[in-house]
Amino acid sequence: MATNEVVLALLRKGPAHGYDLKREHDGWFPDARPLAFGQVYATLGRLEKAGLVEVVETRAEAGPERTVYTLSEQGEHQLREWLAEPAGAATASTDEIVRKTIAALRTGESPADFLARQRAAHLRRMRELTVGAPERDPAARLARDHLVAHLDADLRWLERAAEVIG
Known part of the structure; x- marks a missing residue:
């Protein structure tokens, strides 16, 4: 930040x-x-x-x-x-979720187990962010919506990763 x-x-x-x-x-x-x-x-x-x-x-x-x-x-x-200035787009696969998945693949750990735990954690966090009254402050609502969108994108990536490691 x-x-x-x-x-x-x-x-x-x-x-x-x-x-x-x-x-x-x-x-x-x-x-x-x-x-x-x-x-x-x-x-x-x-x-x-x-x-x-x-x-x-x-x-x-x-x-x-x-x-x-x-x-x-x-x-x-x-x-x-x-x-x-516009904010830069992500340019590298340096998020911890990517690093842990690659590390699990490369070290013989079970990437499928990691992906399942990560998916459950992301879904839990999305529920926390979306349950209850909507945020009245538009700035806080936008910040929360951005976080939820990133979690959603991560979930789609986790599904793709699970397909690839199959």
């Missing part, structure tokens, strides 16, 4: 400190792995060094000291450029 650019996008809404950015990120992408606090602060450090964000203030409220960051003019430019 383009963590630098996503943090820039989060800051476009206004100045924030790392805790707020982490919480907002996890709200934007509720089905993704939560962003680690260490990753947030490391990213902010890189962005500050690059001149893409600026420190607005450092304050100590009831808890630890918090540094508030804002998007710089250069950061806004970087964000606009990133958003203007």
Whole structure:
């Protein structure tokens, strides 16, 4: 994921400190792995060094000291450029599902057993994502739909793999 650019996008809404950015990120992408606090602060450090964000203030409220960051003019430019570029299509078979299937084939493990377990896991995850009330937030709905579409594509690939290893 383009963590630098996503943090820039989060800051476009206004100045924030790392805790707020982490919480907002996890709200934007509720089905993704939560962003680690260490990753947030490391990213902010890189962005500050690059001149893409600026420190607005450092304050100590009831808890630890918090540094508030804002998007710089250069950061806004970087964000606009990133958003203007189409995301690249997958170009290599480096997904873990592919690697494990190939490893099972090449090492004498049972690829059919792996494929069956993987298929069950994918179906379970799809059910988790599609059961219940639909997401009201269009951005969250789109993120979830993308994840479900990838799971569906993986399931089709798993079926194809099972046919090939037969």
